[in-house]
Amino acid sequence: MDKLTLLSQINLFDELPMKDIKVIDKNSTMTPVKKGTQILIPEQPLDVLFFLKKGQVRLYRMTAQGKQFTTDILIDGNVFGETESFMLTDKETYAEAMTDCYLCTMDKAKFEAFIRATPEVSFKLIQILSNQLKETHDISEKIALGDIRYRTLFLLLKMSEKSGKREKEWQTINMRITHEDIATMVGSSRETISLLMSKLKKEGLVKKNLFGYSIKADEIKKIIME
DSSP, X not given: OOHHHHHHTSTTTTTSOHHHHHHHHHHEEEEEEOTTOEEEBTTBOOOOEEEEEESOEEEXXXXXXXXXEEEEEEOTTOEEEBOSSOBSSOTTOEEEESSOEEXXXXXXXXXXXXXXXXXHHHHHHHHHHHHHHHHHHHHXXXXXXXXXXXXXXXXXXHHHHHHOOEETTEXXXXXXXXXXXXHHHHTOOHHHHHHHHHHHHHTTSEEEOSSSEEEOHHHHHHHHHO
């Protein structure tokens, strides 16, 4: 897949005409990033927005006890990072490549000149930021209030809504996630999540598939609403 096609699939640019996509293409750099690479580190701030063309990136923070707490998992088409004008991740956030990725970056001055010339991109950035803030608030609230089972079901449902496809009563989660990843998002241990996922499989709410997991979204929604 060529660079122009990948750029057009970034959620920030997906409604732009091809002439604007070509401007971005001309002024941006695409970089392959290996799995496990630290992309953002608070001690080494970068004044740049990253466009995730392909792959999966984990955003996380460190607790006062030195433990990682995953705040989001990003997939193809997402945007993260910050400039003076827009902050899509805060200064305490780490970003790590969960898979091999392709990232696009643009020089700050060129990017800000571009968004001044294309107000629809500025508006889209504000929409993305608003959605991210709402989602972070929703997840934080649910994780604070519910038990481990409730929190895990809520998280699986959110991930399926972000990345999945409906297949009859099942909805996929098209992300590569481990029990450790889930544990760091719901504030539990890998061992506890492994036992819980086994139980959810036996209950017929979750099943493993080729790319990750599938869930019975409608049934899980009912459980969460109870």
